Amino acid sequence: METQHSPRRRLTRGIRLATAGAGILALALTGCAGQGTSGDGDNGDGGDGKITLTFWNGFTGPDGPALEKVIEDFNASQDGVEVKAEIMPWDTLYQKVLTAVAGNDGPDIIAMSAARMPQFAKQGMFLPVDDYYEDAANDSGALAEAAINASVFDGVNYGVPVNYTPMMMYYNKDLFEAAGLDPEAPPTTWDEFAAMVPKLTVDENGDGKPEQYATALGDHETVPVFPALLWGTGGGVVSDDGTTSMLGDDASLDALNFWVDLVKNQKASPIGLSGADADKLFLTGKAATEIVGPWMTTGFEDAGLNFGIAPPPAGPTSDAVLADVVSMGLPAGTDDATKAAAYEFFAYWNSAEGQTTWADGSGFPPNRADVADKVTASPYPAIFGDAAVASRAKILLAGVAAGGTITETIFWPSLQKALNGDGTVDTIFPAASEQVQAELDK
Structure with a gap:
């Protein structure tokens, strides 16, 4: 994330833009859902049977390469889904989403601060993902509860965590x-x-x-x-x-x-x-x-x-x-095939393998405590993930x-x-x- 906090600092400006055009954004997200955004065919099938998912996020700083490494590993781990990261400043991301309705070429997955998700969920812009957490195969029980709950609005969850960290x-x-x-x-x-x-x-x-x-x-x-x-x-x-x-x-x-x-x-x-x-x-x-x-x-x-x-x-x-928590969400109207493909990526991201790679490369604590002893390339995940600090952590305006x-x-x-x-x-x-x-x- 760039020096903003990264997503959060630039994200705040993006939220103002998104608030001003909430109705347009709702149409944009709904209109571009499930497109596969590769432009190569239905559901992103480029002719090789793969579903291609475009993942918009603002990890433009030193943690960007770690995110791309996890995506690279996921793409190599199976042959049915390919995730393509489009990394950009957060204000640019929101401007692009707002205008996506014109070109029908918005993202399949979008990351944002989980504390901001309720603002968009209230407008009907995101797909509920409670069924992701209900599927035992996704191993969500290993995730930090605070990271999961951060994207809940009005009793419904709209996001899956990318990261969770105290300041x-x-x-x-x-x-x-x-x-x-x-x-x-x-x-x-x-x-x-x-x-x-x-x-x-x-x-x-x-x-x-x-x-x-x-x-x-x-x-x-x-x-x-x-x-x-x-x-x-x-x-x-x-x-x-x-x-x-x-x-x-x-x-x-x-x-x-x-x-x-x-x-x-x-x-x-x-x-x-x-x-x-x-x-x-x-x-x-x-x-x-x-x-x-x-x-x-x-x-x-x-x-x-x-x-x-x-x-x-x-x-x-x-x-x-x-x-703060950054979560991944799906635009409202996402079709079943795209949703299933995205859920496969979400599960890999938060797997023991994915979280070890992410924490080692980014310095963020892993979203799951059971891999803490496997994170050895960087001392910082242990510092930021220390239980004594985590017990003090609180998310501002969660669910508001x-x-x-x-x-x-x-x-x-x-x-x-x-x-x-x-x-x-x-x-x-x-x-x-x-x-x-x-x-x-x-």
Whole structure:
């Protein structure tokens, strides 16, 4: 995934596009379902009896080759189905899907953040896949339950997991040491982190524009680390059952005031960072920490950074960690032959063999715990898949159809107002909470 978070950071922009053209997208997905997209014949049969499936995804970064390796192995493992990956930036992917109705050449399989799937499922754009999980031959019982449940909306599952991972805190050991801090003792609580901010944010000439920051914390087009921080005080964007806005609750306001003060007044992070900006700041040694996923590890290694990885600092009342899942879905109207072929690929992807190859090559923890001891080429799947971290993991806005709208059109703009001094947290977010509730009630 590219430096966005990868799918997630660019995906958020794509969601806005998809929301604007939801009706068109529904037609596009339905119209292009089951085409086999090779263009060589019915059901993608190019004359050799194979069903060809086009798989659109946004794994444009260092984990892309690992995805392609699993696909290559699947294609070689049998002679009835061929998967062809079309890897593109997430915003491009969504633009192409939106216009696919014109050329009737959309994907057979599409990947997206599972937390976004309800938004499309509510519009009838995806095919339910509960029968995939009901088939014992697919060995879904070995998968992490959280990865499976991430794509459930209104009691129906619409996706099969590509990956599942908590976010972790990368920290620059050299910057810690230069600040007089123990490079082997990253902060474990919010208060510990706040105490380090004056040492890790460096403004050498006192012009109010630090040359180095304590952290790189995005406030738009990024993995939703900031809204997940509300969990640390017992708050949140919405209630766990997805029915009630919590942005105006005292617990949520406490968390927002804490972090807005750190960024706005104590210069812990620059204001206005996208996810890609945050990645670049840490990668270039200008930020001491960043909370992000395993897709960035190769880039940080290639940059020669001396970094460590630790769980994000725990809040005063909760140590919940943001997790994300990317799932594969099928367009509504997919025919039976295409569906069966896709299910065969899904089963291989999440097989012991497929997950070992994926984890070794990507740094993501495998979707199934029973292959953890087989993942030996990279140390990072074990770090991100550590049981102590996994037990803290939580998915933001899971099962909330309005999740994309809430994050993109309400939370981020409200946060930016508070960071830029266009009002206070205590006035901005209660009003935003009313907007969130209106979206939930639709």
